Amino acid sequence: MEAEQAGSLAGDIMDGVIDAAGVEEIINDTKKAAQEVVTGVEDIEQQTRQNLRSTQAPVVQNIPLPDISSIEMPNLDPLSQERLDLDEQLFGRPSRLG
Numbered sequence: 001m002e003a004e005q006a007g008s009l010a011g012d013i014m015d016g017v018i019d020a021a022g023v024e025e026i027i028n029d030t031k032k033a034a035q036e037v038v039t040g041v042e043d044i045e046q047q048t049r050q051n052l053r054s055t056q057a058p059v060v061q062n063i064p065l066p067d068i069s070s071i072e073m074p075n076l077d078p079l080s081q082e083r084l085d086l087d088e089q090l091f092g093r094p095s096r097l098g
Contacts, residue, residue, distance in 0.1 A: 012018045018026070075082055078097055087095035 013023060077083065084095040084097060087097060
């Protein structure tokens with residue numbers, strides 16, 4: 001219902017042009033329209049959920065992991081020769097750390 005229609009109906013009700021039975025009819029029409037909107041929204045929600053289910057990748061239960069014999073931990077010493085060389089490569093001058 002448009003705002004102008006609602007205002008016109010409210011004016012008619014206040015002026016007594018529309019009686020109690022007319023008001024009930026307006027209320028029932030409004031309830032039906034609201035229920036149609038709710039049903040439409042529920043349908044859209046259901047379709048969206050179904051589309052999401054059909055477009056999602058299936059859940060992988062067991063992901064095979066590679067066999068890794070061992071890993072080498074990096075040298076974390078800030079004064080190691082590798083670190084000093086890296087600093088020199090990055091900044092183009094001898095490292096200030098060494």
